[in-house]
Amino acid sequence: MRLTLIIAAGLALAFSLAGTPAASAVPADDPQPGALLAADPAPALIAPPVSLPGRAWSLLYRSTSATGEPNVVSGTLLLPPGEWTGPGERPVVSYAVGTHGLGDQCAPSAQLASGTEQELGLVQQALARGWAVVVTDYEGLGTPGDHTYVVARSEGRAVLDAVRAAVVVPTAGLSADAPVGIWGYSQGGGAAAAAAEQAAVYAPELDVRGVAAGGVPADLAAVFASGSDSPQATGLIVAATAGFDAAYPELALRDLLTPAGQALYDDVRDDCVSEIVAKGLPFTAEGLSAVPDALAGDEVRDRLAENDAGSVAPAFPALVYHGGADELIPATQGRGLRADWCAHGATVQYTELPGAEHVGGAVLGGPAAVSWLADRFAGLPAPTSC
Structure with missing residues (x-):
């Protein structure tokens, strides 16, 4: 009964946002994490009135809280224009945003719709590679309830379940067998790291090729x-x-x-x-x-x-990057995460950006993160700093 009420509330929110019933709403009887509850064409603006090239969908999907309770999370799926011309299936990147705030109006889905998303420049670098990008709003940011800010356990699950939901959007043409990349910075770096640590048990069917986690608040x-x-x-x-x-x-x-x-x-x-x-x-x-x-x-x-990173080795390669002069999350956090993951047997490349403060680390580290993910999708051997 509780799950039904949660899903019903999520669907009601989707209807209210869309103004009309969701054209691709999915029956609310699937309790599995990652179940797609609604997917509707959505605006994604670079800046009003300029739209992001390609297509976008607003998503509602089932996920799991930090304490194991079912919840409903919103997000956005972005697809670049044109067909995928690379080998195999089109890759899917689950992008985890940094701190946006606590109010629903701060959610990345709301910011993308209004043309005010500050991290769009990073997302566009992934879209330019021809990859699909799904951006979770996290628990309680864009859906009923309070946002569980920096609670990495729930955030990591939302990141993984976003991929599960994205690959079954009927008109997106994605595959459940698509290679997956996880990427995030700051709050998103913590979410990406948590997703990486939980993936093998929580979402073992996903073909995750690597995680790029920057500015991670590991401790x-x-x-x-x-x-x-x-x-x-x-x-x-x-x-x-x-x-x-x-x-x-x-x-x-x-x-x-x-x-x-x-x-x-x-x-x-x-x-x-x-x-x-x-x-x-x-x-x-x-x-x-x-x-x-x-x-x-x-x-x-x-x-x-429970929400720290470093206790479990990701089952796939990791890139950890950090601003050397980060004033909010000291670089010792990134160094410590590298050491912990290496000690557990992971393949980790660590990059420290000399002189970069917190925001600078996101901007300067973004292109290298995208290139690193491209190499993982291409099947190249992953470098290691261990």
């Missing part, structure tokens, strides 16, 4: 600690507090904040990233904590650790 407790006295990070840390409360209500992290911290927590829950950062600037996360070392409790640390 969340360490990331939060490093930003605890930085006003630039305050809003994002409070947003992460809300994200973990959404995934694990029993943590009640809001209760560990001062009155000013609770007010900021409530204020940013419907905001996009620029507003979240701006509203946090007058504060530090340390100053908003009502409890010394608020993350020291066993239950909190266990939940954070």
Whole structure:
């Protein structure tokens, strides 16, 4: 009954967004992760009124929360113009965006529809190769409920299930046997890493050829600690507090904040990233904590650790890249992830971008990530830094 209600709510959202019933809505009786619930032609704008060449669909699909509960996630499938002329099936890249915010209006599907998607330039590099790209909105960003921001376990599942849904869109012409690439940066890097670690068990039927994960917050407790006295990070840390409360209500992290911290927590829950950062600037996360070392409790640390990256080797090659001067997620995070995955027997190439801060790492690392994925699709041997 609960799954039926969740799916029904998702379909109702699809109808309300489209204005008319979804032309390709799928019966809501398939409980399997990745089941496509609705797929409809959608706008994808470079900037109004210029449309992205090719075709786009808005998707609703079944996924799984961090605690194993069924949920409904939205996303967008982008297909470049023209037929695929390369060998085999057209590759599918599951692209995981960086921090967009907590409000539904911040979802990449909404930003693509309005021509305001800041990461479109990266996505276009993949489309230019002739690949299909599916972009998840993650849990609670574009669908009912709160966004489970930086809860990598649910984000990774949403990334994998987006591919499962994309390859069965009736008019897209994709194949369930398509080679798959996973790519993301920042929040998306964490999601990509989580997808890579879960793929062999959660989605073993997918032919994943590689993961490119940049700016990964691999050790969340360490990331939060490093930003605890930085006003630039305050809003994002409070947003992460809300994200973990959404995934694990029993943590009640809001209760560990001062009155000013609770007010900021409530204020940013419907905001996009620029507003979240701006509203946090007058504060530090340390100053908003009502409890010394608020993350020291066993239950909190266990939940954070469940969403860290590095404990399981991906079953396919990985590219890990990081800005050497990243002010939000220190480069020690990328180095640590490389070391952990290598220790578990993975094939990992690590690239550090000298002098690059957080945003610069995304921009500078993007072309190399696309080239690296192209080599994986071509079947070339993967380089290693292990």
